[in-house]
Amino acid sequence: QQPVQSPQAVILREGEDAVINCSSSKALYSVHWYRQKHGEAPIFLMILLKGGEQKGHDKISASFNEKKQQSSLYLTASQLSYSGTYFCGTLYSGGGADGLTFGKGTHLIIQP
């Protein structure tokens, strides 16, 4: 079952902040975040393991709330280069034969 991402799309001005959420109905082991620009391959941003940790580099950070089975990606003081589609991918607790299950993506447009 796919995780649910929200919002589906967001338009910001350069310098504004954005939050992208990823929710699952199943117990999560880890959450992976990727960004894909049009016509390009997805690129890795970060992985969060269960334990409620928060990670980040530069002005992009993320949190993982294990109790709520939810992760949020925070983009602070957005830059034009942040434009693209953001995907969360989830691995579920309990093992099993599932690979990384991606949400449908959040389209982020940064305007000058």
Next chain:
Amino acid sequence: KAGVTQTPRYLIKTRGQQVTLSCSPISGHRSVSWYQQTPGQGLQFLFEYFSETQRNKGNFPGRFSGRQFSNSRSEMNVSTLELGDSALYLCASSLGRNQPQHFGDGTRLSIL
């Protein structure tokens, strides 16, 4: 360090034919995953191979199959092609299941 290489970049086939796609992972990466990307469904996991063994499998029909060779290169085969198989097929390599995945540029398959 060379990235993930997928060949061919574009393919046009007709219904009923079969197709084989190739993926060369980053040197040292033993895990190779395949994904189907379409505008409606997003990124969907097909299968993952690790050390020549299929370790995980997504919810796709048996027409979709794959294999991995001793040098970690992987191939994906789709038999009896259907119009709905038109998509971008992405391959990603990593050091393991819960490690960052490095995506290739994909093979765009069009079925006429």
